[in-house]
Amino acid sequence: MDETLRLSLQTCFALYGASRAVTSAYRPLLDPLGLTYPQYLVLLVLWERDGRAVKEIGAELRLDSGTLSPLLKRLEAAGFVERRRETADERVVTVHLTGSGRALRESVACVPGQVAAKAGLDREELIALRDVLTRLTRTIEGKTP
Amino acid sequence: MDETLRLSLQTCFALYGASRAVTSAYRPLLDPLGLTYPQYLVLLVLWERDGRAVKEIGAELRLDSGTLSPLLKRLEAAGFVERRRETADERVVTVHLTGSGRALRESVACVPGQVAAKAGLDREELIALRDVLTRLTRTIEGKTP
DNA sequence: GGCATTTAGATTGCGCACAACTCAATCGCG
């Protein structure tokens, strides 16, 4: 097989493996708090700005309602968020942190540092990796809308 | 929040997003053939060397039997592979390509090239990305065995 | 005002991932 094709395959597989490895690096840290990695991402979005619509959260994380609806239901069942149907536009549901949802922020403050330590990349590499992955994602999404 | 922690979060999220973006770049190419990306990976492993044990495939792709057993069952139902319980050691099941499983190889020959085109990274970037991701995965797996 | 179109969210269904468990076969050690 062509060298370039092989390289493409290897890179895609490396991406697939690395993503699972990072998620599994988060797992032992989040599990004691009763969170999964995607749930943690939703909370990050809400900690930055509370009371967002499901739609906005989805735009931020690139997740549709098919993924978010049940996930938010679980976060609500766990007591970390509340969902409110807006009166101004009753199609919209906004998601609000509860007290324990806000409190969780302190509990996970050390998580990113611990994951960074497990990853073992230095600052330069993290920046380069973040930037090339962001560009890759944007390029693909531009071509598969 | 600490600048470094933010960087770590951004990089993990970029990895999570890029992995899904790449998988979704494969989807329209593999879907007409009745394959998913993980199924395609299993076939890649078998095209390289046929008749491997489930265990070996799992070691190659870092997938356990909980993922592979039903996946292989679906590949078998689709007529691309056959599973045989070994007589020498009856715990072992080896997976063998069928004629149509082998034939599929030609049909997907163009796939990696098309994905590479969608990704829009040049050769140097692909190599750098593959290598840093491979190192990242190994480092994490070394620390979370 | 009335009706088609669009929009936000939920639901259904399928296929991974992964943990936890079962079961049968094999291995290893006394």
Place this chain on the structure above:
DNA sequence: CGCGATTGAGTTGTGCGCAATCTAAATGCC
């Protein structure tokens, strides 16, 4: 040889991720 420990595969249950579909609400256009 016998038997406990280990191994390989499968099963069960949970939680994404995404396509397809549904419903209700809002919008637009006449």
